[in-house]
Amino acid sequence: MTLPPRVTDRAFARLAEICELTGDNKALRVAVEGGGCSGFQYDIRLDDPSSDDLVLEKDGQKVLIDSVSLPFLQNAVIDFTEELIGARFVIENPNASSSCGCGTSFSM
Template identity: 90%
Template sequence: MSLTLPPRVTDRAFARLAEIAEDTGEVKALRVAVEGGGCSGFQYDIRLDEPASDDTVLEKDGMKVLIDAVSLPFLANAVIDFSEELIGARFVIENPNASSSCGCGTSFSM
């Protein structure tokens, strides 16, 4: 049985959060949540937010990534990264728990 670990946030994702804070003049945490819906059954909800009491907080250099208790099992051992490609720059989730995902990368099934 594999060990269940909280997701890992890359240095690139934390660096992008720091850039956003610098651009907007306010430090906000990045919330990564899993919700029902999307074309594959589940979808990611990634947005700037304030911490809640039951969040798991991943922190580096004052930047925070928040995961609520319901979403945490879906994101076990995942990697939260920031990607800059021709189609645009965005936060991306590399999730080993997803058995399939859609082309846009925001929806998955387990």
């Protein structure tokens, strides 16, 4: 069964912190682009909504996924992790057949 991506509470909380720090209430855009070391790569950035976006919202925070990227992100989980190497938004994508060590590139 295909489901839209899910955003964890931790990711929404971090987005709220970023918006508070920057004073700019932008949404988090998660997109898939061609390229990277495995064929596709994630583009995660702050952005404004477009008319064709899927908007996932909680507590006033928004995560945007454009219609082209959506099929690549079915059933994925968008999370935020803090590790020794740094803190970042991560995508747990069951559609990816392989990914590379950087965590931003994958293949299907």
